[in-house]
Amino acid sequence: MTESSNKPSIRFAGFTDPWEQRKLGELVIIERGGSPRPIDDYITDETGGLNWVKIGDAPSLGRYITHTAEKIKPSGLNKTRQVYPGDLVLSNSMSFGKPYIMAIEGCIHDGWLLIRDASERFDPKYLCHMLGAPQMLEQYRMLASGSTVNNLNKDLVGNAIVLVPGKHEQKLIGTCLDSLDSLITLHQRKYDKLVVLKKSMLEQMFPQEGESVPKIRFAGFTDPWEQRKLGEIAVRITDMSSDSDLPRVEYEDISANVGILNKNVNHLGHNKSGIAFKPDDILYGKLRPYLHNWLFADFAGVAVGDFWVLRSTGIDPTFLYRIICGKRFDSLANVSAGSKMPRADWSFVGNSEYAVPKQIKEQQTIGSFFSRLDSLITLHQRKLELLKNIKKSLLEQMFV
Missing domain, CATH: 1.10.287.1120 (Bipartite methylase S protein)
Structure with missing residues (x-):
């Protein structure tokens, strides 16, 4: 490896030295967690219980594990792995694999790997980000290739090659x-x-x-509000179009529950056919209605897939959209035939009544x-x- 390849593309001013190449296992202690069994015999509510760190205790936001939902009896300590504040834990599942920093003492089961920087070679924040960097995840995948189960283990993680800067640059x-x-x-x-x-x-x-x-x-x-059938205040548009000059909207383009496009759909040239919609029309995903795929269109386009395209008649279109997003419409749209691929039933939903000012x-x-x-x-x-x-x-x- 050349000296230039031992340096990152982006670097803070004042740092020029190449990074040191080592195997991770040469720099930190890596151990697998353990589980006392049967675990139900060790779960306790007593004050002296030890924090039992489970995957569900990892925060959805942030990197610090600050509490656990369960504790285990101290008698299970010799059958598990104890961790301390400053230790890192890494899920051994390849589908997860996100590192966390312990902010509390606890014990980890065999679904975790302990990463302990006993020699204080790393800044803990740097180590945590490094272990979750794309370069590391790619190494894990390559080292695990050929294995029947794509899980991380002590040897696999320990053999990963890391390049390490000085402590100040790490910080x-x-x-x-x-x-x-x-x-x-x-x-x-x-x-x-x-x-x-x-x-x-x-x-x-x-x-x-x-x-x-x-x-x-x-x-x-x-x-007081009045009751109106949906079919009286909205019509289903069924006009098909394959116009390549119109943007396409597909199921996966909509963020569920919030009705927001999650990507730019204005790339033209598609030839997929679908239902043509206009500004102020409402797109509703009738397939698996519990997914809550809805969109208030502010542009003209083509709805590709199992969509209803609804157009208001006699009421404000923005209000009609709120009916579609509402609790009553949701409950009625989910009264559908089929279990694997349920679809909302227009004949039922369209003939049901909704409150309208x-x-x-x-x-x-x-x-x-x-x-x-x-x-x-x-x-x-x-x-x-x-x-x-x-x-x-x-x-x-x-x-x-």
């Missing part, structure tokens, strides 16, 4: 990536809160079953409120995608 890299993680966590939480708020408002701004007014209502509106102004006010909420959700989703892409790029370029 800068670890701090940089941790700061990016904090930003990602911040925007993820904002996004999640907005999604929960939207779900709550959809439930409270529409009348409950058997009622004619919602719990939350905009000032100035007092009239009599005044078009109230419909528009509700629709506008949720549109603004959707814009905020989209904003945070895009920020999240940008930050995640930045991190992915840095992981590829800040490690060798």
Whole structure:
């Protein structure tokens, strides 16, 4: 390996020395966890219990394991592996494989690998990011090739080649990536809160079953809502198109539950046929309706796959969209035939009644409120995608 290949593509100013190449097992202690069996005999609620670290205790956001849902009796200690704050744990499943830093003492089962930097060769944040970098994951896959089970083990991880900078450079890299993680966590939480708020408002701004007014209502509106069949306020569009000048929308292009496109669909030249839709039409995924694939179109295009394309008649289209996103529509759309490939039944859903404000102004006010909420959700989703892409790029370029 040449000296130039021992340096990352992106580097902090002031660092020029090549990185040192070593096997990971020469630098850290790697041990497999263990499980006392039968485990149910060791689970305890007593105060003196030891934290029992399971995969479910790993945070969805962040890298520190700070608590466990269960504890085990101290009598199981000699049959498991104890970990301490500062130790790293790595799931031995190739489908998971994300490293975490322990913030508490505990014990790990045999689904974890312990990574302990006993010689303090690494900055812990740097080590954690390095173990999850694309270069390491690719090595794991290559070293495991030919194995009947694609799981990580002590020898496989120990034989992985790592290139290591000095401790000061490690600290800068670890701090940089941790700061990016904090930003990602911040925007993820904002996004999640907005999604929960939207779900709550959809439930409270529409009348409950058997009622004619919602719990939350905009000032100035007092009239009771009326019951209307969906087939009276919306028509199904069935006009097919293979126009290559129109963008295509497929199932996987829509973020479930939030009705947001997760990629740019404006790449033209496709020849897939589907249902032509116009701005203000609503796309609803009738296949597996529990997946909640819906979209309010603000452009003309072609819906490819098992979509209903609905167009409002006599009510505000943005309000119709909120009916489609609502709890009642969801429950009725999921009353469908078939178990493996269920599809919503239009003859049933279209003949069912839904609460609708009599005044078009109230419909528009509700629709506008949720549109603004959707814009905020989209904003945070895009920020999240940008930050995640930045991190992915840095992981590829800040490690060798």
